Amino acid sequence: xxxxxxxxxxxxxxxxxxxxxxxxxxxxxxxxxxxxxxxxxxxxxxxxxxxxxxxxxxxxxxxxxxxxxxxxxxxxxxxxxxxxxxxxxxxxxxxxxxxxxxxxxxxxxxxxxxxxxxxxxxxxxxxxxxxxxxxxxxxxxxxxxxxxxxxxxxxxxxxxxxxxxxxxxxxxxxxxxxx
Amino acid sequence: xxxxxxxxxxxxxxxxxxxxxxxxxxxxxxxxxxxxxxxxxxxxxxxxxxxxxxxxxxxxxxxxxxxxxxxxxxxxxxxxxxxxxxxxxxxxxxxxxxxxxxxxxxxxxxxxxxxxxxxxxxxxxxxxxxxxxxxxxxxxxxxxxxxxxxxxxxxxxxxxxxxxxxxxxxxxxxxxxxx
DNA sequence: TCAGCAAAGTCCATAAAATGGATTCAGCAG
DNA sequence: CTGCTGAATCCATTTTATGGACTTTGCTGA
Numbered sequence: 001x002x003x004x005x006x007x008x009x010x011x012x013x014x015x016x017x018x019x020x021x022x023x024x025x026x027x028x029x030x031x032x033x034x035x036x037x038x039x040x041x042x043x044x045x046x047x048x049x050x051x052x053x054x055x056x057x058x059x060x061x062x063x064x065x066x067x068x069x070x071x072x073x074x075x076x077x078x079x080x081x082x083x084x085x086x087x088x089x090x091x092x093x094x095x096x097x098x099x100x101x102x103x104x105x106x107x108x109x110x111x112x113x114x115x116x117x118x119x120x121x122x123x124x125x126x127x128x129x130x131x132x133x134x135x136x137x138x139x140x141x142x143x144x145x146x147x148x149x150x151x152x153x154x155x156x157x158x159x160x161x162x163x164x165x166x167x168x169x170x171x172x173x174x175x176x177x178x179x
Numbered sequence: 180x181x182x183x184x185x186x187x188x189x190x191x192x193x194x195x196x197x198x199x200x201x202x203x204x205x206x207x208x209x210x211x212x213x214x215x216x217x218x219x220x221x222x223x224x225x226x227x228x229x230x231x232x233x234x235x236x237x238x239x240x241x242x243x244x245x246x247x248x249x250x251x252x253x254x255x256x257x258x259x260x261x262x263x264x265x266x267x268x269x270x271x272x273x274x275x276x277x278x279x280x281x282x283x284x285x286x287x288x289x290x291x292x293x294x295x296x297x298x299x300x301x302x303x304x305x306x307x308x309x310x311x312x313x314x315x316x317x318x319x320x321x322x323x324x325x326x327x328x329x330x331x332x333x334x335x336x337x338x339x340x341x342x343x344x345x346x347x348x349x350x351x352x353x354x355x356x357x358x
Numbered sequence: 359t360c361a362g363c364a365a366a367g368t369c370c371a372t373a374a375a376a377t378g379g380a381t382t383c384a385g386c387a388g
Numbered sequence: 389c390t391g392c393t394g395a396a397t398c399c400a401t402t403t404t405a406t407g408g409a410c411t412t413t414g415c416t417g418a
Contacts (some may be wrong), residue, residue, distance in 0.1 A: 005228075005287050015233055017229060017230030018240075019240055027307060031302075032296060035301070037221045037222075038218055038377090039213075042212045043203075043212060046209060051196030055197065066378090070395085091386075091394095092394090094383045096396095097391090103227060106296055106300065109292050109295075109322070109323070112184075114292075115208040117211060117288070118365090119287060123207045127341065128341050129338060129339070130323060131184070131336050133331060133336065141324060142322070142324070143322070143328045145321070146312055151330075152319060156313050157311070157319050158310070159309075160308070160309045162305055162309075219405095234365070234366050244406050244407060246367095246406080247404090248367095249366085269404065271364085271414090273413095274366070
């Protein structure tokens with residue numbers, strides 16, 4: 001976890017890179033950030049990963065303004081990360097809950113990778129939350145693996161950019177001072 | 180990648196969870212989000228992962244307001260994710276650049292996990308950016324692994340919460356209507 | 359020598375969001 | 389009918405973002 005990932009075929013490593021090789025519009029990382037990349041959305045999703053599903057539970061768990069929560073849940077439903085459905089407890093009227101969809105549950109992996117990063121660089125000695133194997137009890141972590149499911153070292157990895165996705169000519173830069 | 184991760188020892192899975200088991204203050208995931216969890220910071224870090232280091236390069240790459248970029252870079256330096264240092268090109272005066280620190284470069288793993296998620300749920304057929312092994316040329320991905328570096332299936336994983344980190348009594352909820 | 363330029367900012371007025379408190383709405387219990 | 393509760397919405401205030409112009413520094417080429 002020491003080296004920066006490097007591009008395939010790049011030799012001179014000291015010449016600075018001036019532009020991202022993939023445009024924002026085509027980059028699935030920035031597209032992800034567009035959907036979930038703000039503080040409250042991320043925190044809502046964290047609570048949701050823990051199993052929370054109800055409006056007031058999110059509100060109390062995070063102490064989030066109700067207007068913001070309302071807006072964020074709506075957009076998470078719209079993007080397919082959460083579902084909106086009725087539930088009914090015994091002797092209660094029907095209410096609404098927001099469970100994660102499969103798409104939303106799949107965020108567990110990036111979130112765990114992020115947690116691992118926080119554990120290493122922000123945490124103290126104790127790790128509040130860890131993963132372990134049900135069968136062996138051994139510690140589980142997130143890592144790069146090859147096709148056979150073997151962990152690989154970062155030094156053996158290179159980034160490949162699809163030529164078709166390479167940043168295009170760049171819509172003409174607007175000059176710094178216009179008037 | 181189908182099931183939600185489950186807590187160790189939890190049997191009744193249908194009773195809704197009402198609170199996150201780890202408080203925001205102690206959760207290394209929410210601490211991470213506090214540092215990097217806003218749209219512009221995430222995008223700056225994406226560009227930085229691609230190798231960008233200079234103020235105007237970030238500005239042009241992302242079309243980010245200069246004030247915001249200035250503020251974000253300062254806080255990334257303060258938290259130790261980026262470094263601030265002088266560089267000098269031949270025949271130019273000394274200028275400033277913002278390379279990622281080791282801590283910042285380590286964000287590559289969560290970012291790749293996030294990219295993978297985007298590839299699956301947001302992307303089209305084509306993947307603009309992929310990882311491969313330098314030695315075998317095989318595809319590299321991000322996954323859960325055990326201590327021996329073997330990929331493990333999600334169904335075999337359970338979440339363990341350190342009892343010491345369990346959410347404490349919860350500072351008394353303020354009533355809904357005060358006056 | 360000095361005008362021009364480029365990188366790395368700051369300043370400022372306007373626009374957009376977040377915040378937090380009160381209010382609304384629906385339907386079950388008593 | 390009244391109270392209560394979960395799920396919102398409304399509104400005034402504060403905070404933050406936005407985008408354009410302006411500033412600073414020290415090089416280069418004329």
